[in-house]
Amino acid sequence: AILSGAQNGITLLQNRIISWCNKGLTDIFGWKREELIGKSTRVLYPSDDAYLKVGNSLYGTSTSGDLKSFECDFVHKEGYCVPCIVTARVLDGNDLSKGVICVFTDITERKKTEEALSESEKRYRMLVENIPAVVFRGYPDGTVDFTDNKIEALTGYTKEHFESRKLSWLDLVFDEDREIAGKCFSDARQSDPYICEYRIADKRGKILWVQSRSQMVCGDNKQWYTSGVLFDISERKNAEDELKEAKEEAEK
Secondary structure, rough: HHHHOOEEEEEEOOOOEEEEHHHHHHHHHHHHHHOOOEEEEEHOOOHHHHHHHHHHHOOOOOOOOEEEEEEEEEOOOOOOEEEEEEEEEEEOOOHHHHEEEEEEEEHHHHHHHHHHHHHHHHHHHHHHHHHEEEEEEEEEOOEEOOOOHHHHHHOOOOOOHHHHHOOOOHHHHHOOOHHHHHHHHHHOOOOOOEEEEEEEOOOOOOOEEEEEEEEEEEEEOOOOEEEEEEEEEEEHHHHHHHHHHHHHHHHH
């Protein structure tokens, strides 16, 4: 009764012929129980090649009590794909006619989730690669991770320089501006997002102005970090300085 009512599909195969199956198997593949009993499992596979490949893997080197698990795309009665994880146990490695018990777990929803996450990741990556800003993740100790190599165009340092932890972001920040830069972490807890501007020195010693827009995020490990973007605002700052100088000159 327990096996018959299980949500997973369970079947007993003898020479790859279905001799018994539960309701879970019929729910997964759309066949009636009487339609499957006595049928070859070939009806569950999308092709002869897939059928033979699983057969060689399952029966080729099996011994009594062997527990094998594999992932495979099967086919529903109506023709659409049903991805499953199959766990199989050979009853007698010396006499395969005694049968193999197989448990089918439908992983369709998991696959859809994985595909959605993959697609979301692709869209995120495309966005990150095309926005005119450096995307970063910062930590309380001043270390930082960058998502791509736009940081090299800005500072002359590759993202690997920072990932190796040989270089901290605060190493680039002007001493006078470190307190401001540090607030990008501490004050981001109270602002959504927190915006600050400060100076850094690139690899050649050139002074750059950057604007940081960040907010606090609690990670899977319950540790806080800042997620944000950096903009090079050097041209804007230089223009402001020139305007200020021109105004002072005009007022003399």
